[in-house]
Every structure is written in structure tokens, then in C-alpha cells.
Amino acid sequence: MTQAQSLRLADPQVTADLRNFVSRARSADDGAVRLQAVGEVLAAYVCVLRPRVLGEAMPTVIGMRAMPLGVPAELDTTVQLSAVADRLARLDSGDTELPVPPMTVSESWAGIAAPRAGWQHEAEVEVSLLEQAAHRGIKEVAARIPGNPGAAMVNNVRVPIWSEPIAGLAAELPAGAAFAALTLGFLPKSGTASLFSNGRWLRLSTSTGHVLVRPPSVLF
Numbered sequence: 001m002t003q004a005q006s007l008r009l010a011d012p013q014v015t016a017d018l019r020n021f022v023s024r025a026r027s028a029d030d031g032a033v034r035l036q037a038v039g040e041v042l043a044a045y046v047c048v049l050r051p052r053v054l055g056e057a058m059p060t061v062i063g064m065r066a067m068p069l070g071v072p073a074e075l076d077t078t079v080q081l082s083a084v085a086d087r088l089a090r091l092d093s094g095d096t097e098l099p100v101p102p103m104t105v106s107e108s109w110a111g112i113a114a115p116r117a118g119w120q121h122e123a124e125v126e127v128s129l130l131e132q133a134a135h136r137g138i139k140e141v142a143a144r145i146p147g148n149p150g151a152a153m154v155n156n157v158r159v160p161i162w163s164e165p166i167a168g169l170a171a172e173l174p175a176g177a178a179f180a181a182l183t184l185g186f187l188p189k190s191g192t193a194s195l196f197s198n199g200r201w202l203r204l205s206t207s208t209g210h211v212l213v214r215p216p217s218v219l220f
Contacts (some may be wrong), residue, residue: 010068037075048180
């Protein structure tokens with residue numbers, strides 16, 4: 001398969017949506033983004049939370065946003081979020097041609113393929129419940145982290161908070177999924193998000209995007 005060297009997004013609004021998605025993703029984890037184009041659809045994947053050491057309780061939490069392309073393309077590459085952000089920043093307001101960064105990166109989470117079919121609907125989750133879980137976790141993390149913490153200490157504080165299941169749901173959805181949905185801008189102002197399961201995978205979906213969750217024990 002010949003990989004596309006650039007992507008023609010459907011219109012300037014899609015360009016703006018991708019720019020916003022990348023910016024939000026960088027605020028959570030300024031790492032990498034997997035760009036997967038098939039035909040007229042671009043799926044962008046980012047990792048918001050993941051285990052940092054072997055045996056850690058943190059689930060892998062991946063955000064996915066699907067966007068229409070103006071010209072069909074074939075692409076599957078993982079690149080730095082900062083590289084995509086730089087190219088988006090250079091585009092004029094009406095430009096839709098996104099050059100694909102040539103330098104790829106290797107990320108273990110990018111090789112985890114979530115199921116495409118076989119999802120079972122578990123529940124409709126109130127957006128207000130997800131917002132409460134996300135904001136409560138953010139406050140708890142901030143309260144527990146001392147001044148000038150190291151990366152290891154920050155991670156140790158975050159693991160038990162974001163891996164804790166949200167109470168009252170049909171499936172054990174970790175609070176980290178709510179954090180990802182809030183951070184990436186997937187939560188509408190009101191209504192519900194749909195919760196699905198497939199084996200040990202969970203998926204939280206709204207009209208804006210999807211949060212994919214895989215328990216840590218499956219990775220090792």
C-alpha cells in the first residue's frame with residue numbers, strides 16, 4: 001500500500017476540528033497520534049492514559065475522532081502530535097491540505113487494535129455523571145500532588161484515581177475514561193454517552209468521538 005504524503009480534509013471546518021482535537025490531546029499527553037485513513041474517512045487516535053511500568057493498574061485509555069476527507073486516501077502512520085500541530089498552524093484559514101509528517105514514532109498503544117465489530121450496548125451514561133467523575137478526579141490529583149513533583153510521583157498519584165471504576169454503571173468504566181472524554185471535548189452539554197463492551201474492551205461514544213478502554217492486565 002502506497003501511503004499518502006498529504007491528506008485533503010473535507011472542508012475548513014474539519015481542519016479546525018482536527019486542530020482543536022490535536023490541541024486538546026497535547027494538553028493531556030503531548031506524545032503521538034495515529035493517523036489512519038481508509039477511503040474518505042480519517043481516524044485520529046491519541047493516548048490519554050496508559051501504564052508506565054509493568055504491572056501497573058492504569059488502563060490504556062485511547063481517544064478516537066473520525067473525520068471526513070475531501071479526497072480518498074490510504075494511510076496508517078504514528079507521528080508526533082507536535083509535528084501535526086506545527087503543520088496545522090501553518091495552514092491558512094481556508095486551507096484543507098494537511099502534509100503528513102514524514103518522521104514516524106513507535107508507541108506500544110498504537111499497535112493495540114480495538115475490535116471493529118461485535119460491540120454490545122451496555123448503558124446510556126448521563127453526561128453530568130461523567131463530568132462529575134472527571135472533575136472530581138482532577139481535583140483529587142491536584143490536591144495530592146506536592147510542589148515540584150517528579151514524573152514518577154505524578155504517575156503514582158494518578159493511577160489509583162483514574163483506574164477507579166465510576167460507581168453505578170453496568171460495566172466497570174474507569175474514571176480515566178471520563179477524564180479523556182472531557183479533555184478531548186467529546187462530552188456534549190447535556191444528554192448521554194453510549195457505553196459498549198466487547199470482551200474486556202469498553203467504548204464510550206458520543207456524536208463527537210469515542211474513548212476506548214483496555215484493562216492493563218490484557219497488555220502483558
